[in-house]
Amino acid sequence: MIKLLRDDRFWKIAGQAIALILVIAVAAILWDNLSANYSQLGIAFGFDFLNSQASFDIGEKVISYNPENSYRQAYLVGLVNSLRVMGIGIILATIAGLTVGISRLSDNWLLRTLAGLYVEIIRNTPLLLQLFFWYFAVFISLPKVEENQQMKGPIYLTNRGIAVPWLATLPGWEIWFILLAIGFLAAVLLWQWRARVMIEQAQPGRQLLWAVGAIALSAISAFMLTRNLPFRLDFPHLTSELQLEGGLKLTPEFAALVTGLSLYTGSYIAEIVRAGIQSVPRGQSEAAKSLGLQSGIAMRLVILPQALRVIIPPLTSQYLNLAKNSSLAVAIAYPDVYFVVASPTLNQTGRAIEAMLIIMVTYLTISLIISLFMNWYNQTVQLKER
Numbered sequence: 001m002i003k004l005l006r007d008d009r010f011w012k013i014a015g016q017a018i019a020l021i022l023v024i025a026v027a028a029i030l031w032d033n034l035s036a037n038y039s040q041l042g043i044a045f046g047f048d049f050l051n052s053q054a055s056f057d058i059g060e061k062v063i064s065y066n067p068e069n070s071y072r073q074a075y076l077v078g079l080v081n082s083l084r085v086m087g088i089g090i091i092l093a094t095i096a097g098l099t100v101g102i103s104r105l106s107d108n109w110l111l112r113t114l115a116g117l118y119v120e121i122i123r124n125t126p127l128l129l130q131l132f133f134w135y136f137a138v139f140i141s142l143p144k145v146e147e148n149q150q151m152k153g154p155i156y157l158t159n160r161g162i163a164v165p166w167l168a169t170l171p172g173w174e175i176w177f178i179l180l181a182i183g184f185l186a187a188v189l190l191w192q193w194r195a196r197v198m199i200e201q202a203q204p205g206r207q208l209l210w211a212v213g214a215i216a217l218s219a220i221s222a223f224m225l226t227r228n229l230p231f232r233l234d235f236p237h238l239t240s241e242l243q244l245e246g247g248l249k250l251t252p253e254f255a256a257l258v259t260g261l262s263l264y265t266g267s268y269i270a271e272i273v274r275a276g277i278q279s280v281p282r283g284q285s286e287a288a289k290s291l292g293l294q295s296g297i298a299m300r301l302v303i304l305p306q307a308l309r310v311i312i313p314p315l316t317s318q319y320l321n322l323a324k325n326s327s328l329a330v331a332i333a334y335p336d337v338y339f340v341v342a343s344p345t346l347n348q349t350g351r352a353i354e355a356m357l358i359i360m361v362t363y364l365t366i367s368l369i370i371s372l373f374m375n376w377y378n379q380t381v382q383l384k385e386r
Helices: 010-039 071-103 111-121 125-139 171-201 207-226 254-280 284-291 295-332 335-349 352-381
Strands: 156-157 161-166 164-167 231-234 248-251
Touching: 071 111, 071 254, 071 295, 071 335, 071 352, 111 254, 125 164, 125 295, 161 335, 164 284, 171 207, 254 295, 284 295, 295 335, 295 352
Parallel strands: none
Antiparallel strands: 156 161, 161 248, 164 231
């Protein structure tokens, strides 16, 4: 027995076992407390309430929904709204961060100074304050339709939202979509094949020519099958009832949320991009110049591919932050998944634990998906030993 007590391996296993027992005990106490509270309220723990009628409307929705639908459908509407903000926000933040990050290293004094001011101002003010600024000081303060009845398009900037020309689908767009998807896939494969030929056989690759040819062939095939284009340009217009119809309409809540998240996250991405570029040895840019490459081409073909190895890991964290920060939509009444589940659903059902679990699992799942994709992409840009 004494020998066993002196064995470090025993104490390592015993310590883990004690910690596990404590965790199980705490979980059991919490579950017993939850069950007792629910029994006093006359309800049972579960998610069956999701099949009940929601009886509330949602102001902004991409998929079909009405108050007669279930809480499950309301949750899906909020989830789609959240995913839309996250997807568009990540794209815009990446563009803003990449542009500003490169501008921070520009030889142009004015461009470098403006980029630096953007980063320092946006990064050092609270995100919630910025959302309030974009919502109340910018988008809600746009001209009222009632006071500008003679407003002319094709772009409408009003306190009800923004309306811009957009593409409206025409019959046969599904065929166009399928054939163009095949064409883009073929273009990627052809690009890789021609790049391999250029390296291994020292022959002209002409990747762009092959890729454009594959996409053009698929577009010609789709036009021959449908005899029309997949889309037409739909212009917004103001009706006699002073309602905006046609085009793409963005509500003030959506526009403020996407703008605030994109600019805020973009300021952090800009510093990540700048640090990644500066991590590349200076000799790489000097070698590119000695070969006669212009600065833009050298940045795209020589510097950025090497900088990605440093940029991707912290960039993943910023994408995750943007996804989680989108829950601040509740502050400006944008109906994302947090707003839909934590406000009307929780207030009407009283299922606080279930509602919080749904929100936690939703954001956890989204974050894990982003992490898995970015980790996979990070592996593809790392140096591989031969």
